Every structure is written in structure tokens, then in C-alpha cells.
Amino acid sequence: MNTFFKSILIATVVFFNTNTIYSQFQKEISVGIIQGTVYPTVNFDPIVTQEPILRYHGGLAIRYIAEPNVGIQAELTYSQRGWNEQSSSTGSFLKEVDYIELPLLTHIYVGKKSFRFFMQLGPKIRYAIQEKDKNTYLNSSSYQHINPIDNYFDYSLLGGLGIEIRTHKLGFVQIETRYDFGIGDMYSNRKSDYFARSSNQAILASINYFFPSFYVK
Template identity: 35%
Template sequence: MKIKNSIGAALLLAAWALPSHAQIGEQRQNFAVGFNGGININSVSFSPTVRQKSLMGINGGLTARYISEKYFSMICGAQVELNFSQHGWSEFDEDHPELEYIRKMNYVEIPLLAHLAFGRDRGVQFFVHAGPQIGFFISDTRKKNDAWNNYTSTPEQHDKNVENKFDYGITGGAGLELRTKAGNFLVEGRYYYALSDFYKSTKKDYFSRSAHGTIVAKITYLFDLKK
């Protein structure tokens, strides 16, 4: 009986909150599309550990955004992107600085982001993005210098192909948007944390963890299709 009362109270609260929200929120139907481009600063979380330094890659593609309402001073909406993105790692061992190995991994990625902004409709806005991201591995390139010829053994990760091509994780960041009559210009920084491993990670496998971690800096241009 207590459970039923709790559910009933929750439904009544929701029924009260929805019209109140509709009254306070200023409804918007702003749909914008455009393109984005930037750089990734990559590393990979390996277990066992692989010594490495940051690897730079490119990131760019298409962006679509829908603004649904302004709630007090907060502008609420959603954003989706379709990007080509380079991940991977660059190995560096202080004990053997002559050795070089670079793996660049190419993905098609789809971030699904909540968009929360503060500021004027025309002028500068501060915004926050957060949400899930999925990716699909399409290809990779490997660079290995001749110094490795002096070693009889090859590290496990060098000749190992990607085994899990579907990548997923969470991403979030913040930035500034300049809204003008000529369009909207965004500058943003994000961090992507992969929850998936690109190598198999069962008990019989060598790596128990092989996941991307990426700092993203990008610029986006959007133009309004519907205001």
C-alpha cells in the first residue's frame, strides 16, 4: 500500500511539474546545422601499462543542433555530430628513446550531446556539452622505426589488430559561442573517456584494458534553418 501511495504521489508531482515547467520555460524551435573541425590529443589506457606520449590527430565533420526552450537564464537543447576522428598512441620509453612506434586509428564517431547555454540570443554565450558517444573503427596506420630491428621480441600491441571495432564512452566539455546574423561560431574543449576496449579483454587475453582517452579542441560553425 505504501508503494502505491508513493507512486501516486510521484505521478501527482509530475502532473504538477509539467504544466509549471511549460509556463516558466520560454519555448524555442531553433534548428541549426553546420560543420566542425579540430584536433585530438590522444592516449590509450593499457593494462599492463604501455609507456607513451600524447599523439595528435584530426577531428571533423557535420553538426546539427536543436534548441527547445529557455528556462530562466538557461538555454536547453540537444546536439548530434557525425565526425571522422583519429585516435591512437605514440610509444616513448625513457630507457630506450631511440625506439619509435606510432599507431593512428581512424573512426567514424557520433556524439549525442545535451546542450546547455547561458547568455544573450545575440552575442556571446557560455555552453556546456555532455553525453554518450559511439564510434566505428574503419582503419589504422602503423609507423615503426628501424631501431626495433635490434630487438628479438616484439611488444604484444605492435602487431595486434583491432579486435573490437565498436567503440563507446562518455564525452563532455565547455566553450563559448558567438551568435551573429551571419551564423553561430563555437570554440570548445572536450574530453572523451572510452568505456570499451579495442582489444579483447578476457582472462586469457594479454590486455585487460585498452581504451581511448582523448582531449578534443574544436571550432564549429552553425547556421540557423529555423529560428
């Protein structure tokens, strides 16, 4: 009998604690600025040996948190991608491809009012707005050196982890890292084409600022 009453008591405490959390929760809308750097590569098949490069990534974000610990975040970003080939004896080749990107992410967080740990995951579409080559190879015949990309539209899956420091008057500061896994290919990949695979891949790091939230009912 005592066990039964203990179970009822525990269930009651959990119920009221849950109700308290939900009663204190307020839906919020936040607008932010994303500024960071990207380490891009391209997954080529056949393999193309690449050297590290760092490029710029930044834009705007809007986040809507409708439930405790879960929300959605949409972004409009400008991202510089491409790849870098280096040879100490024959020259170098740098392909720069700049994109406008539209990620739509599920935002999951844990933490208190002043500090949160968060994870984001979702799809991204992008469109190439500029392409440049810097080629110092003499008489290069490599396919990627003499041909522009075929596909300006691209898409990928994006996942990230970060921390958020929150102040109600000054807004929120985030430090975040992401991995961008490209699904589409930059070059055509039919059986008759040279590349079977040429997908964008990237590691991104950013410091983001969100203005103080608007709370809604």
C-alpha cells in the same frame, strides 16, 4: 500584512518575467561544421608509456533547442586516434586508428542573444575504419606492436565546455574543449588476454561554425 503583500508582489513580478522569457523564446534548429584537433591516448593495463601526439577531428553537427537553455546536439565526425611510443635508443611505434563517430549530446547554455557559455554531455559510439602502424623497433615482441586491434566498435562518454558568439545574419562561431572517456576496449580483455584494459581517451579542441538558425514553432 505588508510582508504578505510584498511576497505577492515579488511572486507576481517573477511570474510575469518568466512568462515574458518563455513568450520571447523561439525553438531553433542549427546545422554546423566542426573542425579541430585531438590529443589521443590509450589507457592500457599493463601500462604502456606514451608520448603526446596531435591528430585531426572534424565533421558535421545538427542542434535542436526546444526549451530555454536546453537542447540536443547530434554529430557525425571523423576522428583520428591512436598512440605513440618513443625510445631514444631502440626506436618508435605509432599506431593510427581512424574512426567514424556518432555523439548524441545534451546541450545546456546560459547567456544573451549575442554570447553564450555552454556545456555538452552525452554518449558516443564509433567504428574504426582504418588502422596503420609505423614501427621502427627491431624485432619487437610487444603485444601491441605485433597484433591489430580486436574491437572495431567502441563507445564512450563525452563532456565539453565552450563559448558561442552569435550573429543572426552570419551564423554562430564556437570555441570548445571536450574530454572523451572511453568505456570500451580496443583489445580483447578476457582473463586469458594480454591487456585487461585498452580504452580510448582523448582531449579535443575545436572551432565550430553554425549556419544561421531555422526558427520553428
